[in-house]
Amino acid sequence: xxxxxxxxxxxxxxxxxxxxxxxxxxxxxxxxxxxxxxxxxxxxxxxxxxxxxxxxxxxxxxxxxxxxxxxxxxxxxxxxxxxxxxxxxxxxxxxxxxxxxxxxxxxxxxxxxxxx
Amino acid sequence: xxxxxxxxxxxxxxxxxxxxxxxxxxxxxxxxxxxxxxxxxxxxxxxxxxxxxxxxxxxxxxxxxxxxxxxxxxxxxxxxxxxxxxxxxxxxxxxxxxxxxxxxxxxxxxxx
Numbered sequence: 001x002x003x004x005x006x007x008x009x010x011x012x013x014x015x016x017x018x019x020x021x022x023x024x025x026x027x028x029x030x031x032x033x034x035x036x037x038x039x040x041x042x043x044x045x046x047x048x049x050x051x052x053x054x055x056x057x058x059x060x061x062x063x064x065x066x067x068x069x070x071x072x073x074x075x076x077x078x079x080x081x082x083x084x085x086x087x088x089x090x091x092x093x094x095x096x097x098x099x100x101x102x103x104x105x106x107x108x109x110x111x112x113x114x115x116x
Numbered sequence: 117x118x119x120x121x122x123x124x125x126x127x128x129x130x131x132x133x134x135x136x137x138x139x140x141x142x143x144x145x146x147x148x149x150x151x152x153x154x155x156x157x158x159x160x161x162x163x164x165x166x167x168x169x170x171x172x173x174x175x176x177x178x179x180x181x182x183x184x185x186x187x188x189x190x191x192x193x194x195x196x197x198x199x200x201x202x203x204x205x206x207x208x209x210x211x212x213x214x215x216x217x218x219x220x221x222x223x224x225x226x227x228x
Contacts (some may be wrong), residue, residue: 003184004159006159009157031214032211033216040125041219041220042120042122042218042219042221042222043160043205043207043216043218044218045215045216048214048215056214056215056216073199091160093159095214096183103209103214104150104160104162104165105161105162105216107152107159107161108159109157109158110157110158110159112157
C-alpha cells in the first residue's frame with residue numbers, strides 16, 4: 001500500500017473508552033485523509049488535513065471525533081467515549097497535493113476498531 | 117444521495133475470460149474517475165484512472181471506458197486471473213476538490 005502506515009491494525013475497546021488511531025503518510029506527502037468503511041458499504045470521507053491544519057472535517061461526526069496532523073509525528077484520529085456504532089474499518093490515505101485530477105490518494109492497510 | 121453507484125455487489129468470472137465491472141454516476145461535474153482494488157484486511161490500492169475528457173484508458177490487462185452521455189464507466193480486465201479476485205471500487209473527483217466520492221464496491225470472484 002505504497003508506504004502509508006497505520007497502527008494499530010486491530011483495536012478493541014469497551015464502550016466509553018477512547019480510541020486513538022495513527023497514520024504516517026508516505027514520504028513527501030503532506031496531505032492526509034481519513035475514511036471510514038462500514039460493512040457492505042464504500043468508504044466515507046471523514047476529514048482532510050495538511051500539516052497542522054484541518055482543511056475539511058465535514059464528514060466527521062460533530063461530537064466525540066477529532067483529528068490532528070502535527071508538525072512532527074503521525075496524524076491521529078481520536079474517538080472519545082466509543083459506542084458500538086463506531087465499530088468499523090478506518091482508513092488513512094495520503095497524497096502529494098490536495099487538489100486536482102492527478103491527486104491520487106494512497107491508502108494504508110486500515111485500523112479495524114471493534115467496540116464491545 | 118449516492119453520486120457514484122456500483123449496482124452489482126458481486127461478479128463471478130471464469131479464469132481467462134473478460135471481467136467487466138460497471139459504475140454509474142449522477143454528477144456531471146466530475147472531472148476524474150479512479151478504480152481501486154481492495155483485498156481483505158488491506159487498504160484500497162490504486163489501479164487505473166481516466167479523465168473526463170477521454171473515453172478510454174488502457175494499462176496492461178486493465179482498460180477503463182467512459183461514456184459521459186450515459187454517465188457510465190466500466191473496467192475491463194482481460195484475461196482475468198485468480199489474483200484479480202478482490203473488491204473493486206469506483207471513485208470520482210472534481211478538479212476543484214479533493215474528496216473522492218466512492219461507490220459501494222463490487223466483489224469480483226475469478227473461478228479456476
